[in-house]
Amino acid sequence: MSSKFALITGANRGLGFECVKTILRQTDPYHVLLCSRSVAAGEKAVASLPSSLSAPSRVSVIELDVTSPASITAAVASVKSLAPSLSVLVNNAGILEGEQTLSTNFDAVLAVTQAFMPLLADGSCITTTSSSCGTRFLASLPPQDASDLSSSELTVPELSAKITELSNKPDVDIYSLSKCAVNCYTRILARAHPELHITAVSPGFTNTGMCANYTGTRQPKEVALGATVFHEALFGLGKGRSGIFLKQNSSAGTELKDAETIETAWST
Numbered sequence: 001m002s003s004k005f006a007l008i009t010g011a012n013r014g015l016g017f018e019c020v021k022t023i024l025r026q027t028d029p030y031h032v033l034l035c036s037r038s039v040a041a042g043e044k045a046v047a048s049l050p051s052s053l054s055a056p057s058r059v060s061v062i063e064l065d066v067t068s069p070a071s072i073t074a075a076v077a078s079v080k081s082l083a084p085s086l087s088v089l090v091n092n093a094g095i096l097e098g099e100q101t102l103s104t105n106f107d108a109v110l111a112v113t114q115a116f117m118p119l120l121a122d123g124s125c126i127t128t129t130s131s132s133c134g135t136r137f138l139a140s141l142p143p144q145d146a147s148d149l150s151s152s153e154l155t156v157p158e159l160s161a162k163i164t165e166l167s168n169k170p171d172v173d174i175y176s177l178s179k180c181a182v183n184c185y186t187r188i189l190a191r192a193h194p195e196l197h198i199t200a201v202s203p204g205f206t207n208t209g210m211c212a213n214y215t216g217t218r219q220p221k222e223v224a225l226g227a228t229v230f231h232e233a234l235f236g237l238g239k240g241r242s243g244i245f246l247k248q249n250s251s252a253g254t255e256l257k258d259a260e261t262i263e264t265a266w267s268t
């Protein structure tokens with residue numbers, strides 16, 4: 001089995017599955033731990049990988065519902081039986097709407113990261129799939145709220161309390177709030193763990209299941225194009241760096257060779 005292990009949540013489809021391919025394409029021989037809340041969906045995804053990527057011998061499916069503490073505990077045990085340590089953790093699982101949005105996109109990122117942290121060796125990477133709506137949300141807040149969330153003294157319990165407070169305000173967009181929350185968490189984590197490389201990424205508006213009900217006029221970009229942000233975060237622009245936000249900046253139809261990822265501020 002390969003010596004480096006990369007774990008990706010919500011990896012059975014969409015951007016997470018594309019991230020699996022990105023990591024398998026590296027010249028370093030990664031073994032990918034493809035997390036899926038349905039093992040059958042995970043196995044179907046593995047079966048659809050091109051033979052050139054040498055899957056399934058380089059991919060293991062791990063059952064993981066990120067909102068379930070019992071599932072996280074079981075996934076950690078499964079991973080420990082396969083891998084001595086992790087080089088990469090990608091917190092990608094997410095949903096757009098519904099009552100579970102904040103717990104899936106924010107609380108679960110905290111829980112999954114904390115659970116796998118002991119397995120992350122020095123120099124490892126954590127990246128979380130965020131969105132530019134999170135940076136825009138921070139910019140739209142009243143100055144005191146924005147300042148509280150941007151404080152270099154902010155702790156995780158303070159962040160959680162602030163996010164709960166904001167979630168109770170009328171007309172708040174919970175998806176944007178959840179992405180702002182993981183951005184703030186990324187910054188806290190990067191300060192607390194200088195031995196790791198911790199980033200948040202925005203793939204941009206991408207043609208996945210998440211956009212299936214979109215009826216507007218914006219054209220979503222191809223999944224492979226949106227997912228180039230993972231390559232940049234882990235092996236390109238973000239390599240060796242921490243506490244930064246990277247955004248896939250290309251419009252739909254851009255050829256992969258011309259794909260552009262840029263670093264942006266946490267508040268835009």
Ligand SMILES: NC(=O)c1ccc[n+]([C@@H]2O[C@H](COP(=O)([O-])OP(=O)(O)OC[C@H]3O[C@@H](n4cnc5c(N)ncnc54)[C@H](OP(=O)(O)O)[C@@H]3O)[C@@H](O)[C@H]2O)c1
Binds near residue numbers: 014
């Ligand atoms: N598409 C966009 O335009 C866009 C833009 C910015 C950011 N993002 C972010 O990109 C990430 C991936 O989304 P996507 O666009 O690839 O959407 P997607 O195709 O709907 O994929 C979402 C993935 O998350 C998984 N998931 C959802 N809830 C989960 C849970 N409780 N436990 C484990 N896995 C769970 C899904 O698993 P199931 O198959 O079991 O449902 C699926 O694998 C999300 O964090 C999303 O917020 C997307």
